[in-house]
Amino acid sequence: MSELEWNPVWNTSRPDNGGDPHVVNVNAPFDANGYHMVWIMACTAVVWPIIPGIGLLYGGLARRKASLALLWQSFLVSATISFQWWVFGYTLTYSPTAGPFIGDFRHIGLRDVAAKPIGFLPEILFAVFQCFFCVATVQIMIGGALERGRLVPSLVFSFIWATVVYCPIACWTWNSNGWLYNLPSLDYAGGGPVHIASGMSALAYALVLGKRKERSVKHRPHNVTMVFLGTCFIWFGWLCFNGGSTLNATVRAMYAMFNTNIAASTGIMGWVLTDYFRKNGKFSVVGACEGAIAGLVGITPAAGYVPVWSAALIGFVTAAVCASLEDVTDWINIDEGMDVFKLHGIGGIVGSILTGIFAHSDISMLDGVTNAPGAVDGNAIQIAYQLADVVSISAYAFTASAIILFVMKYIPGLSIRAPEKVEVMGIDAHEFHNEEVGDWGMVQKDHDILGSMMISPPRTPQGETVDKSA
Structure with missing residues (x-):
């Protein structure tokens, strides 16, 4: 290092990647404000547990015979989409020479993505932080294939969907050349690209797959503990999902974290209260978890724009609306049993519209540069912009997803639905070698031993024999 004549100025001879590290000190532009980099690096690491958290949540909500597949998908989706993001996902979304609808291949394979400053961050850090947004979105969406998707x-659909659906919508919303960005619609951390897109696409996935063979039989979540732990991971990661979306360590980032937490909290209250009156004074741990997630969904587009009181209201209203629409997929006669459409699609729509109402420039300006007023701040037209955001993303995500799935459905080897006997037997038993969620084989073995000792099998308080096969 001492043999080089370090120049603390960004080398403009190589503007695409931040300078030649053999000639200039590419770290110098960040030295004065390095705490921004440290903050976003920490947020990136904390966001990742959202992905297995969704796997645990989905695995607990599903029946045991299809639970392992959802855990497997959480890792395989992460691997597949990280590869997609590296090859061309990032450049299609964030290329500086993008058009209003999609990027180009300027940064294909992350070519020239290194130390170029993106605000206070080197571009490579910005790229990996945004990668996990794409991964989490696809992992949310994949729940539409519950118990019958191959x-x-x-994974093939995930790769195509990230390229054809997520990247264009994220480009519209967050690339400075995107048409929604310049409208402008307000989307702080993904109400449209993450939640509305995944919810609508999960609905399309369920529609094209068709109904489950055993849908008429009501099944409870097989493992509420998994649901609870998955929700905890998601809540934990979402604090930095939203807190890091300012892309700096300003007061606005801290405000967004508080808004995220209070919205999740009031979301629990909204869902539990709605459930209490709908279900004759009974409570539900799963309902409380769904309320937290609904609150997180609702605040995602708004976290860096609204005051705390508005965040609390957004969380409560989003959860209450979603809880009130508990049977929405039955009303439209589509078997989307993981409630992705209800929680993320409808929740994202509610949150996006409420963002247009409650956004206040006093909050957005906490980062020193972002002036984003909503209706309560004298900018009523923002509601119309948010509606344009909601309608366009909903229509594109649902239509594009359905087309991709219909095409795949008739391609040999890519049939998206498992055979009937596999669905009834359970995808886990068909796809995995000698593995089961919770090692239920040992539980059954212990039960058989107890039976041979003339000990009665476990029973419910009502005297019914517990059935571990469901």
Whole structure:
């Protein structure tokens, strides 16, 4: 290092990647404000547990015979989409020479993505932070295939969906050349690209797959503990999902974290209260978890724009609306049993519209540069911009997803639905070698031993024999 004549100025001879590290000190532009980099690096690491958290949540909500597949998908989706993001996902979304609808291949394979400053961050850090947004979105969306979607085709669909659906919508919303960005619609951390897109696409996935063979039989979540732990991971990661979306360590980032937490909290209250009156004074741990997630969904587009009181209201209202629409997929006669459409699609729509109402420039300006007023701040037209955002993203995500799935459905080897006997037997038993969620084989073995000792099998308080096969 001492043999080089370090120049603390960004080398403009190589503007695409931040300078030649053999000639200039590419770290110098960040030295004065390095705490911004440290903050976003920490947020990136904390965001990642959202991905297995969704796997745990989905695995607990599903029946045991299809639970392992959802855990497997959480890792395989992460691997597949990280590869997609590296090859061309990032450049299609954030290329500086993008058009209003999609980027180009300027940064294909992350070419020239290194130390170029993106605000206070080197571009490579910005790229990996945004990668996990794409991964989490696809992992949310994949829940539409509950219990009857084939695993390998689901990964192929994930790769195509990230390219054809997520990247264009994220480009519209967050690239400075995007048409929604310049409208402008307000989307702080993904109400449209993450939640509305995944919710609408999960609905399309369920529609094209068709109904489950055993849908008429009501099944409870097989493992509420998994649901609870998955929700905890998601809540934990979402604090930095939203807190890091300012892309700096300003007061606005801290405000967004508080808004995220209070919205999740009031979301629990909204869902539990709605459930209490709908279900004759009974409570539900799963309902409380769904309320927290609904609150997180609702605040995602708003976290860096609204005051705390508005964040609390957004969380409560989003959860209450979603809880009130508990049977919405039955009303439209589509078997989307993981409630992705209800929680993320409808929740994202509610949150996006409420963002247009409650956004206040006093909050957005806490980062020193972002002036984003909403209706309560004298900018009523923002509601119309938010509606344009909601309608365009909903229509594109649903239509594009349905087309991709219909095409795949008739391609040999890529049939998206498992055979009937596999669905009834359970995808886990068909796809995995000698593995089960919770090691239930040992539980059954212990039960058989107890039976041979003339000890009665476990029973419910009502005297019914517990059935561990469901």
